[in-house]
Amino acid sequence: MKTPFLQLKKQWSLAEETSIQDLLEHALNKLNTNPNDPELVYAIAELYRHLDNNAEADKFYKQAIDITNQRTLQRAEALEKRVDKKRNNIRLKLLLFTLLPIITGLFIAAMIWSTLSKPEPLPKGSNPEKFAFTQWLAKQQMVEVMSTLQAENPELTFDFSRSATAMSPMEFMQSMMQPDALEKLRRDQEAAKNNNDDGEGKPAFQCSREPAMRCAKRDIPSAPGEERNEVVLLMDAYRSVLNTEKDCEKIEKSIESIGQQLHWRKSERNIKADLEDLATECFYKQKNVEKTLEHARKLQCSGDAGYINSVYWYTTAINHYADNKAGALTAYQCFQEATKHIEKNELFSPAYIASRHRESGALAWLYFDDLSTATEELKKGRAILKKIPKKTRIMQDVIGEINLDLMETYVTANVDNDEFQELLDEINSSGRLTDGYKQIKDTLASIYYMQNNQPNTALIHLKNLSLRFKLIPEYVCGWDWTGFRRGLKDSINDERIREQATILVDATNCYIPQATSKRIEQIQSVVKFLKGR
Amino acid sequence: MKDLISLDSLTDIVSNSVGILIIFAVINLIHDNNKTYQLEIPLEHETDLSPVFFISKNDRVLVIDTDTFFANATSQATSKAAINKRLFSLEYFGLLGKIDDKKGISFFARDTSDWPEFKEIEKRSSPLRDSLDKLDPTKQFAYFFVYDNIEDGSSSGSGFEAFRKTREYLKSRSIKSGWQPVNSESPANICSRSFSRRCVYQPSYLGGDSSSSSNFNDKDKSAENVQ
Numbered sequence: 001m002k003t004p005f006l007q008l009k010k011q012w013s014l015a016e017e018t019s020i021q022d023l024l025e026h027a028l029n030k031l032n033t034n035p036n037d038p039e040l041v042y043a044i045a046e047l048y049r050h051l052d053n054n055a056e057a058d059k060f061y062k063q064a065i066d067i068t069n070q071r072t073l074q075r076a077e078a079l080e081k082r083v084d085k086k087r088n089n090i091r092l093k094l095l096l097f098t099l100l101p102i103i104t105g106l107f108i109a110a111m112i113w114s115t116l117s118k119p120e121p122l123p124k125g126s127n128p129e130k131f132a133f134t135q136w137l138a139k140q141q142m143v144e145v146m147s148t149l150q151a152e153n154p155e156l157t158f159d160f161s162r163s164a165t166a167m168s169p170m171e172f173m174q175s176m177m178q179p180d181a182l183e184k185l186r187r188d189q190e191a192a193k194n195n196n197d198d199g200e201g202k203p204a205f206q207c208s209r210e211p212a213m214r215c216a217k218r219d220i221p222s223a224p225g226e227e228r229n230e231v232v233l234l235m236d237a238y239r240s241v242l243n244t245e246k247d248c249e250k251i252e253k254s255i256e257s258i259g260q261q262l263h264w265r266k267s268e269r270n271i272k273a274d275l276e277d278l279a280t281e282c283f284y285k286q287k288n289v290e291k292t293l294e295h296a297r298k299l300q301c302s303g304d305a306g307y308i309n310s311v312y313w314y315t316t317a318i319n320h321y322a323d324n325k326a327g328a329l330t331a332y333q334c335f336q337e338a339t340k341h342i343e344k345n346e347l348f349s350p351a352y353i354a355s356r357h358r359e360s361g362a363l364a365w366l367y368f369d370d371l372s373t374a375t376e377e378l379k380k381g382r383a384i385l386k387k388i389p390k391k392t393r394i395m396q397d398v399i400g401e402i403n404l405d406l407m408e409t410y411v412t413a414n415v416d417n418d419e420f421q422e423l424l425d426e427i428n429s430s431g432r433l434t435d436g437y438k439q440i441k442d443t444l445a446s447i448y449y450m451q452n453n454q455p456n457t458a459l460i461h462l463k464n465l466s467l468r469f470k471l472i473p474e475y476v477c478g479w480d481w482t483g484f485r486r487g488l489k490d491s492i493n494d495e496r497i498r499e500q501a502t503i504l505v506d507a508t509n510c511y512i513p514q515a516t517s518k519r520i521e522q523i524q525s526v527v528k529f530l531k532g533r
Numbered sequence: 534m535k536d537l538i539s540l541d542s543l544t545d546i547v548s549n550s551v552g553i554l555i556i557f558a559v560i561n562l563i564h565d566n567n568k569t570y571q572l573e574i575p576l577e578h579e580t581d582l583s584p585v586f587f588i589s590k591n592d593r594v595l596v597i598d599t600d601t602f603f604a605n606a607t608s609q610a611t612s613k614a615a616i617n618k619r620l621f622s623l624e625y626f627g628l629l630g631k632i633d634d635k636k637g638i639s640f641f642a643r644d645t646s647d648w649p650e651f652k653e654i655e656k657r658s659s660p661l662r663d664s665l666d667k668l669d670p671t672k673q674f675a676y677f678f679v680y681d682n683i684e685d686g687s688s689s690g691s692g693f694e695a696f697r698k699t700r701e702y703l704k705s706r707s708i709k710s711g712w713q714p715v716n717s718e719s720p721a722n723i724c725s726r727s728f729s730r731r732c733v734y735q736p737s738y739l740g741g742d743s744s745s746s747s748n749f750n751d752k753d754k755s756a757e758n759v760q
Contacts, residue, residue, distance in 0.1 A: 228610065228611075229634070230610045230615045230616060230632045231607070231610050231611070233632050233633070233634055233637055233638070233724075234603070234606055234607060234610050234615075234632055234637075234638055236637060236724065236725035236727070237603075237637035237638045237723045237724050237725055238599075238603045238723075239725060240637075240723065240724065240725045240726060240732065240734075241583075241584065241586075241599050241603070241723065244580075244581060244582060244583040244584070245583050246583060246672045247672075250600070253600075254600055254603075257600075257604060258603070258604070258607055261604065261607045261608055261611055262607060262611060263611075434579070435579070436579075472578070473576070473578040473739060474578055474579065474580050474581065474582075476579045476580060476581045
């Protein structure tokens with residue numbers, strides 16, 4: 001039989017045979033020391049129940065329930081306190097994180113304000129004109145100067161919108177600071193009065209041999225503002241498309257519509273000039289006299305010094321084509337004047353100036369039959385680049401082109417063999433000639449050796465010429481043989497050799513449209529002639 | 534029985550037939566060895582021709598009207614939509630543009646649904662074929678930007694099939710062509726040669742009966758003495 005309250009007896013270290021009555025007494029004794037123990041009270045209640053004392057049992061059962069309730073309430077209160085404490089902590093953190101960015105912002109603002117409040121030191125070697133205080137002071141002075149001018153000269157007006165001069169207020173103020181500023185202002189006003197209502201202005205370069213260029217306002221890039229980088233990049237890309245365009249009217253239309261969209265700024269005049277240069281070249285290639293002159297004028301009106309020589313190159317060539325000898329001569333003289341202008345003012349790189357001398361030589365030879373000026377100009381260009389120790393690729397390209405031009409004059413003048421050979425060796429060793437230029441070089445060399453009774457050497461060059469025509473997929477060149485072909489009459493006495501030289505010139509003339517096979521056929525006929533001698 | 538069935542005649546017939554076939558094969562082999570094949574090596578070369586740009590994507594080909602294209606781009610550039618290398622709409626067949634100093638103007642093709650399908654070339658009259666027929670072989674060449682990304686619903690999975698078909702059609706009209714592969718990371722772009730050597734658009738595929746085509750059969754060619 002199972003002993004009742006065995007677990008309790010073990011817990012309290014009592015013998016198993018201890019009676020329930022003794023167990024109760026022991027429990028009541030324990031209750032004196034620990035009256036709020038619900039388990040003990042419950043155990044006493046159970047003991048009373050086993051002794052059939054139900055009244056006492058109920059009393060202790062109720063007491064156990066009361067004690068348990070009190071403990072539950074105490075636990076709930078403790079939990080409530082812990083929750084309150086946790087909530088307070090969270091509130092504190094939230095407040096801190098909300099205020100932290102504001103505090104940081106205020107701190108940064110305070111730091112910036114403190115830095116900006118410090119006086120700006122002028123950096124060593126910097127431009128004082130860029131100094132904020134100088135600019136502010138200049139603006140104040142400008143206002144004062146203009147007010148004085150306006151008061152003293154009520155007839156003067158100041159307009160800083162798109163004008164022919166397109167000076168910013170700052171530029172205008174600086175010009176006003178010069179000693180003869182007022183006089184200059186009056187002169188400009190006079191000039192403006194003399195112009196017609198179309199808003200005419202002056203181009204950047206004025207040749208002394210021709211009257212002042214009259215430019216329509218829309219042809220002058222005059223809007224204020226800095227160069228727009230994305231416009232520059234876009235127009236560069238567009239130029240690469242228009243560069244090979246054969247439809248000149250299309251180029252003209254494109255320039256017009258782009259101009260209307262962009263309202264060319266003065267700072268972007270080189271882009272406008274670049275596009276006008278394309279149009280001028282295109283119409284020149286078509287030998288459209290009127291349009292070439294029109295776009296050359298627009299090119300000049302764009303006011304970019306880098307294209308002045310281009311203007312006079314095309315006007316010389318097209319006037320010569322139109323049999324306007326006087327016009328061609330004036331344009332050529334202006335070309336030379338422009339070259340001197342850019343050379344004197346050191347506006348451009350040596351390669352650019354050398355190229356202009358090369359063009360000057362080419363014009364003298366092509367249109368004025370002046371071999372000595374041509375040679376002189378070419379040598380001048382060559383000398384500019386030769387004296388530079390470290391040559392860039394562009395310089396080497398220009399030297400290559402000048403040498404080729406010089407070679408043409410050497411063949412026409414039939415210089416002595418050593419001089420010719422020296423030049424030919426330099427050209428061959430440069431490694432900078434395109435396939436098109438190599439064809440010109442071999443044509444000239446073969447003609448030189450033909451007229452100097454060296455048929456075997458001439459045959460080597462003719463073989464190169466013929467072979468290259470077979471290999472190159474497209475013959476691209478820009479060589480004008482007009483002057484050389486004309487000069488053959490005087491340079492080669494032997495009529496048969498002159499005839500062969502003419503055949504070669506026509507075979508390598510890229511402006512004569514013909515199939516490559518036809519070109520090779522003509523070269524082979526000259527080879528046959530030389531082998532038959 | 535042995536006398537009734539003799540295989541001698543059959544053996545003769547078979548051996549003669551095989552012998553004749555071997556002779557034919559040897560003759561063909563000799564003939565083939567003497568045959569010269571014309572191979573076109575697609576090397577890019579300098580040209581005086583003007584490029585006409587095409588974009589080929591998702592079995593469709595778009596001919597770019599550069600006048601409209603640049604007019605729209607200019608309009609956006611003046612409205613400052615193109616500043617700071619921002620993407621802007623070219624308002625041209627769903628193309629997006631971007632201007633930067635490395636690639637000039639780049640353009641990204643997105644939706645190609647309104648581009649002509651390359652199969653239109655086979656039709657006698659279609660906008661695509663009309664555009665191709667307008668090209669002048671003495672003045673122009675075609676330059677293709679070919680997408681090679683895979684799109685759903687594309688039979689070839691890219692613009693290559695459209696590019697090849699269009700190029701073959703142009704070749705039959707003696708029009709030269711060049712190309713470059715593009716994708717969304719290396720988009721099609723037009724820039725100035727002065728920027729970079731990559732900004733060069735040249736033909737590599739010669740026109741059909743171009744007068745200037747090379748003679749690859751010439752056995753006598755030698756590069757000796759060529760400077």
